[in-house]
Amino acid sequence: MSGRRVTGRAARGRLRRAAGRGLGFVAWRLLQALLVLWAAFTLAFGVLYLLPSDPVTIMASGGGEATSVTEEQLADLRAEYGLDQSAWRQYATRLLDAAHGDFGASVQTGEPVRRVIAEALPPTVQLTATALVLAVVGGAGLALAATYTRLRRLRQLLLSLPAAGVSAPTFWVGLLLIQVVSFRWGLLPAIGQDGWRSLVLPSLTLSLPSGAVLAQVFARSLRTALAEPWAETARAKGASRLRVHFAHAARNAALPPLTVAGLLLGNLLSGSVVVETVFSRAGLGRTTAQAVGAQDIPLVLGVVAFGAAVYVLANLLVDLCYPLLDPRVRAGRAVTA
Amino acid sequence: MARSPRTSTRPAALAAALVVSGLLATAGCSAGGSTAAAEGTPGPGGELTFALASDPVCVDPQQRANNDAIYPARQLVDSLTDEDPETGEIVPWLATSWDINEDATEFTFHLREDATFSDGTPVDAQAVRDNFDAIVRLGAQAPLGSGYLAGYVGTTVADAHTARVAFEQPNAQFLQATSTFSLGLLARSTTSLPAAERCTDHLVGSGAFVLEEYRPNQVVVETRREDYAWGSSLWRHRGPAYLEKLTFRVIPESGVRTGALQSGQVDAIGGVAPQDEQGLADAGFRVQSRSNPGLPFGLSANLARPALRDERVRRAVQAAVDRQEVVDTVLSPSFVPATSALAHTTHTYADLSGALAHDPEEAKRLLTEAGWEPGPDGVRVKDGERLSLTVLWTENFGPNENVLQLLQQQLKEAGVELRLRTAPLADFLAEREAGDYDFTWGNTTRTDPDIMRTQYSAALTNYGHLPADSTLEELLQGQNAATDAGERAGLSARAQRELLERAVAVPVFELTTVLGLADRVHDLDFEASSRIQLHDTWVS
Numbered sequence: 001m002s003g004r005r006v007t008g009r010a011a012r013g014r015l016r017r018a019a020g021r022g023l024g025f026v027a028w029r030l031l032q033a034l035l036v037l038w039a040a041f042t043l044a045f046g047v048l049y050l051l052p053s054d055p056v057t058i059m060a061s062g063g064g065e066a067t068s069v070t071e072e073q074l075a076d077l078r079a080e081y082g083l084d085q086s087a088w089r090q091y092a093t094r095l096l097d098a099a100h101g102d103f104g105a106s107v108q109t110g111e112p113v114r115r116v117i118a119e120a121l122p123p124t125v126q127l128t129a130t131a132l133v134l135a136v137v138g139g140a141g142l143a144l145a146a147t148y149t150r151l152r153r154l155r156q157l158l159l160s161l162p163a164a165g166v167s168a169p170t171f172w173v174g175l176l177l178i179q180v181v182s183f184r185w186g187l188l189p190a191i192g193q194d195g196w197r198s199l200v201l202p203s204l205t206l207s208l209p210s211g212a213v214l215a216q217v218f219a220r221s222l223r224t225a226l227a228e229p230w231a232e233t234a235r236a237k238g239a240s241r242l243r244v245h246f247a248h249a250a251r252n253a254a255l256p257p258l259t260v261a262g263l264l265l266g267n268l269l270s271g272s273v274v275v276e277t278v279f280s281r282a283g284l285g286r287t288t289a290q291a292v293g294a295q296d297i298p299l300v301l302g303v304v305a306f307g308a309a310v311y312v313l314a315n316l317l318v319d320l321c322y323p324l325l326d327p328r329v330r331a332g333r334a335v336t337a
Numbered sequence: 338m339a340r341s342p343r344t345s346t347r348p349a350a351l352a353a354a355l356v357v358s359g360l361l362a363t364a365g366c367s368a369g370g371s372t373a374a375a376e377g378t379p380g381p382g383g384e385l386t387f388a389l390a391s392d393p394v395c396v397d398p399q400q401r402a403n404n405d406a407i408y409p410a411r412q413l414v415d416s417l418t419d420e421d422p423e424t425g426e427i428v429p430w431l432a433t434s435w436d437i438n439e440d441a442t443e444f445t446f447h448l449r450e451d452a453t454f455s456d457g458t459p460v461d462a463q464a465v466r467d468n469f470d471a472i473v474r475l476g477a478q479a480p481l482g483s484g485y486l487a488g489y490v491g492t493t494v495a496d497a498h499t500a501r502v503a504f505e506q507p508n509a510q511f512l513q514a515t516s517t518f519s520l521g522l523l524a525r526s527t528t529s530l531p532a533a534e535r536c537t538d539h540l541v542g543s544g545a546f547v548l549e550e551y552r553p554n555q556v557v558v559e560t561r562r563e564d565y566a567w568g569s570s571l572w573r574h575r576g577p578a579y580l581e582k583l584t585f586r587v588i589p590e591s592g593v594r595t596g597a598l599q600s601g602q603v604d605a606i607g608g609v610a611p612q613d614e615q616g617l618a619d620a621g622f623r624v625q626s627r628s629n630p631g632l633p634f635g636l637s638a639n640l641a642r643p644a645l646r647d648e649r650v651r652r653a654v655q656a657a658v659d660r661q662e663v664v665d666t667v668l669s670p671s672f673v674p675a676t677s678a679l680a681h682t683t684h685t686y687a688d689l690s691g692a693l694a695h696d697p698e699e700a701k702r703l704l705t706e707a708g709w710e711p712g713p714d715g716v717r718v719k720d721g722e723r724l725s726l727t728v729l730w731t732e733n734f735g736p737n738e739n740v741l742q743l744l745q746q747q748l749k750e751a752g753v754e755l756r757l758r759t760a761p762l763a764d765f766l767a768e769r770e771a772g773d774y775d776f777t778w779g780n781t782t783r784t785d786p787d788i789m790r791t792q793y794s795a796a797l798t799n800y801g802h803l804p805a806d807s808t809l810e811e812l813l814q815g816q817n818a819a820t821d822a823g824e825r826a827g828l829s830a831r832a833q834r835e836l837l838e839r840a841v842a843v844p845v846f847e848l849t850t851v852l853g854l855a856d857r858v859h860d861l862d863f864e865a866s867s868r869i870q871l872h873d874t875w876v877s
Contacts, residue, residue: 051763051764052763052764052767052768053763053764053766053767056477057763057766057767057770058762058763058766059477059478059480060477060478060480061480061762061766067402067480067481067484067791068484068487068791068797068798069476069477069480069483069484073476073477073483074477076476076477077476077477077478105533108394108395109394109395109533109536109537109553110531110532110533110534110536111533111536111537119553120553120554175590175592175593178593178596179592179596182596182600182602183596183597183599183600186600189602190593190596190597190600190602191586191588191593191597191602191603192555192556192586193555276554277589277590278590278593279593280555280586280587280588280589280590280593281554281555282552282553282554282555282587283554286392286554287553287554290392290394290554293761293762293763294394294763295763
């Protein structure tokens with residue numbers, strides 16, 4: 001965990017330094033964000049370009065069946081999508097267009113990439129947002145309960161749960177929930193996305209690994225916080241055990257899990273690929289998996305750029321939250337780290 | 338269901354109606370009037386929810402070749418002709434009759450006059466021309482259709498309902514091709530659009546169902562065309578379809594599909610895994626299957642490789658494979674071993690099971706004769722080289738890996754090492770192009786024997802590096818030039834024999850389409866290519 005705490009401290013340090021510079025901080029973060037976006041875009045293009053096949057061959061293969069498509073027909077189609085040009089030229093064109101917000105059209109269906117993403121986004125936002133809430137509530141609740149209880153056996157049980165949660169494969173948990181809750185008990189639908197009832201099982205499945213990580217990190221930082229001298233002081237001054245635990249320690253211990261939560265957003269997005277498949281939901285995860293399988297270069301680049309933007313934004317938000325939780329950051333007073 | 342005035346039928350209402358009609362039946366009452374469909378009588382009304390194993394991506398029948406796109410797409414369009422799944426005979430659909438010239442280069446279709454597309458425009462000779470022109474323009478984006486139309490010169494509109502299609506070279510397979518979904522007819526408002534704009538929307542056909550909406554990765558909804566009256570001559574009833582609405586739900590996980598059927602969340606499922614069949618049958622569900630016509634799953638040899646250039650080695654592999662064991666241990670009773678180069682549901686199939694008998698002694702004899710002697714590790718050796726053959730395969734069918742592992746064991750007994758190299762479809766295609774393998778593993782669905790030419794002709798892709806001047810090539814070209822049915826069947830049978838005896842093809846088992854159906858679903862028919870046709874389907 002020390003690694004994560006260092007990250008938190010480093011970020012706080014950056015923030016503190018930047019706070020003095022005001023606008024400089026915002027400019028620096030924006031530049032950083034653009035750099036991340038560019039790097040993600042370039043990396044994705046490189047990987048897609050290096051893959052052995054190309055989207056046109058895949059599309060014309062009829063799923064691997066014997067077809068009699070001629071080389072000329074393939075060449076025509078490649079020219080139509082600009083795939084016959086040199087790698088540099090394709091890269092430059094796509095990057096320039098992307099900078100203007102134009103990601104072109106999906107090779108598979110010809111729909112504009114922006115529209116494909118816009119249509120796939122709402123169900124995934126619903127899923128990941130619900131999962132994030134469940135993960136935070138569940139993870140924090142578990143950590144608080146585990147550190148608060150005086151029963152040694154219960155504490156050990158509670159502390160061992162996150163490890164199990166992290167190691168259980170998402171698709172397995174999903175299938176198990178479907179089998180029992182939907183097929184055996186008939187309580188909730190196993191497929192589709194009509195209303196909140198169809199959201200329960202998938203978001204629960206998706207929240208499990210993230211909630212477990214949060215619980216682990218929070219429990220550890222809680223224990224550290226409770227062992228600090230000021231906790232002792234608070235108790236000596238007559239604060240109740242409950243108050244020390246929930247008001248003093250929880251607040252001080254919240255920074256590491258908050259940092260982790262920002263990173264977990266990436267996990268949730270990638271987890272949605274599996275969860276959306278298992279629960280037969282449409283969304284960004286399924287769209288991405290399909291696009292990669294078909295080497296749909298424009299769509300993959302669009303999704304990567306979008307994902308990177310979300311990630312950058314989320315971490316920026318987390319950084320901006322530090323001052324709210326930690327008065328030392330707010331006041332900009334230096335504390336030796 | 339009765340011919341009720343209900344326009345939308347919810348599952349709950351349906352279930353209630355079912356219970357009520359059941360009670361009435363047990364009480365010995367009449368359900369009231371002759372319009373009510375009793376349990377055993379087909380009748381209009383009701384809905385069907387069918388679970389697809391993958392997202393169609395595009396529901397244009399002319400562009401797609403994968404089952405999960407074809408299932409919904411087939412219901413939207415009619416074809417010029419239809420093919421009898423039992424006899425392979427080509428029969429009238431939109432065309433009431435046709436003439437083929439002496440050398441199979443000109444096909445004249447006489448169309449019925451009452452058919453219309455769902456936007457009201459007529460299905461006439463001009464529509465035929467628009468469609469074929471558009472498919473040729475689509476090129477690689479219509480991978481099947483543009484192949485069927487290879488050498489297309491053009492379509493002449495002789496009169497409003499007579500269309501003449503001409504080719505540069507003999508093209509006997511074209512008549513069967515007109516019965517496929519790939520050459521199904523779409524309205525001009527669709528054919529005039531670029532490929533990209535006719536995938537999820539704007540698909541206007543003349544079929545018994547009309548596309549309501551397609552939401553990628555979720556659902557394809559189709560509704561009945563009320564004025565439909567130009568069905569195939571093969572169908573059980575005239576007029577509009579029985580079902581009011583079709584819902585194709587995308588459910589990628591096979592276990593979830595099975596569970597969804599068992600818990601009543603869907604009425605029918607595709608892509609039933611062999612291991613799930615017994616469970617479904619035990620739980621009282623109908624497991625319906627049919628062999629896919631075309632090339633069975635099997636090994637196709639790459640003759641550019643030194644070891645396989647020797648026909649004796651290929652024949653040894655042919656003899657070492659125990660097809661019955663593959664079906665018995667890895668697949669299910671729905672499957673059958675290959676008995677020819679074509680599946681038994683293919684037109685002009687010839688039973689050549691004698692040429693595919695399991696004969697391990699013969700395999701060993703052939704290898705010894707070819708100079709491959711038993712080596713230290715059980716694998717035969719010649720000039721210091723081990724007899725190690727690589728098979729390139731992709732996961733387009735669940736049991737592939739288990740089947741290939743079993744083949745590996747079977748060949749090992751003859752002293753042949755089979756190395757399995759798997760790749761995702763994209764890489765598979767690239768590696769197939771590169772040619773660094775001894776066998777590819779795969780199948781192809783088509784009811785016409787011309788599929789042998791598509792796969793094995795030296796004049797086409799020719800991944801197997803077959804020689805251009807061979808008896809096989811003559812037969813493959815010959816069957817596509819023969820207009821006489823008997824002559825064509827004879828040439829096709831000889832091509833099948835040639836493929837097996839030269840062991841260019843090592844067919845193993847016939848791919849089988851397996852569906853799981855709830856009790857209330859009736860007459861869900863397979864058309865000739867083992868895809869579903871829902872015009873006659875009804876629910877009780």
